[in-house]
Amino acid sequence: MNTQEQKRAMVLNRVQAGQLSVAEAAEVLDLSARHVRRILAAYEKEGPAALAHGNRGRQPAHRISEAVRAQVVDLARSKYQGCNQQHLRDLLQEREGITLSRSSVRRIVERAGLAASRPHQRRLHRRRRERYPQEGMLVQIDACRHAWRQERGPCLTLGTPLASAAIADAGRVQQTIRAIALWSAFLRIERMVGGTA
Numbered sequence: 001m002n003t004q005e006q007k008r009a010m011v012l013n014r015v016q017a018g019q020l021s022v023a024e025a026a027e028v029l030d031l032s033a034r035h036v037r038r039i040l041a042a043y044e045k046e047g048p049a050a051l052a053h054g055n056r057g058r059q060p061a062h063r064i065s066e067a068v069r070a071q072v073v074d075l076a077r078s079k080y081q082g083c084n085q086q087h088l089r090d091l092l093q094e095r096e097g098i099t100l101s102r103s104s105v106r107r108i109v110e111r112a113g114l115a116a117s118r119p120h121q122r123r124l125h126r127r128r129r130e131r132y133p134q135e136g137m138l139v140q141i142d143a144c145r146h147a148w149r150q151e152r153g154p155c156l157t158l159g160t161p162l163a164s165a166a167i168a169d170a171g172r173v174q175q176t177i178r179a180i181a182l183w184s185a186f187l188r189i190e191r192m193v194g195g196t197a
Helices: 003-017 022-029 033-051 066-077 085-096 102-111 170-193
Strands: 139-146 156-161
Touching: 003 022, 003 033, 022 033, 066 085, 066 102, 085 102
Parallel strands: none
Antiparallel strands: 139 156
């Protein structure tokens, strides 16, 4: 008996002796009064064995059999050697008719010593973009079609260099915007005409 069961047996003995009421026993054991009456009835009928859980010592109904485990280990060592766990699971299901979850395959293979469990690699929170060597090289493009020139010309795509506070040369920024707008218009015309661009 574990400590919880020993405590229950001690309290139930005191209830049988009349030293505690069912309500007091329920408070001590942190159970409902109804549940205390149920385990008290079972304790009077079967003794201390009634306090142990009914599944103690039994195998789970959904446990993978030893024969299937041995078959998976054998196939992982021979026929499917070198496969990762997900691929092994898929091959077992498709070719061998053994349906297991990926985590079950992983546990079976690792317990057999076939796959070294990799230490968890900490991932970076975010990756920062590498800086460009010169200011103004990074171009931000708004790819929505907009009639910037009203109806006097084709729809253009806006592109602007991402300028830092140090860029104060408005002429250079304007020149870059014009060049990108012209290039965008050229690409659109090429597509309309049937070019490869």
